[in-house]
Amino acid sequence: MRIRSASITDLPRCRDIERAAGESFRPIGMSPIADDEPLSLDDLARFQRSGLAWVAVDGEDRPVAYLIAEPVDGALHIEQVSVHPDWAHRRIGRRLIEHAAGHAAAQDMEALTLTTFTEVAWNAPYYARCGFEPIPANSLTPGLRKIRDREAAHGLDRWPRTCMRRIL
Secondary structure: OEEEEOOHHHHHHHHHHHHHHHHHHHHHOOHHHHHOOOOOHHHHHHHHHOOOEEEEEOOOOOEEEEEEEEEEOOEEEEEEEEEOHHHOOOOHHHHHHHHHHHHHHHOOOOEEEEEEEOOOOOOHHHHHHOOOEEOOHHHOOHHHHHHHHHHHHOOHHHOOEEEEEEEO
């Protein structure tokens, strides 16, 4: 499994990966998450142009997973990491996270951050196994508070969520 920078032509496939990965929320009573549209091609292109979009590709150079990130308050914030269900349980998501961590460290960033659902097995518990720790609400940086406010406005707070950090 190779990880490389996402190209503009990979972005429609990233949306397909996100839709397929989102289906895993349906059986656990989170159908609105499964039904939520992925980021637009324009939004994904912003991450791609910034050099903060990576894909894991199969032997035919076809994306099977992706990660997008952005700098937030001295850390690299993982906006989205998704693995197509056909490729799940192969540590691809973890490899993408490690790739992002390497990039962040090379840019002298202090940490990786993300927001996630606390009670979904492949969310907060998974990220804890990847070295992330919950950030207490009173310790959120201004940028993370803005992200959480945006998520709340989008309706994601219908289920318990948290911010997490992995020090580099």
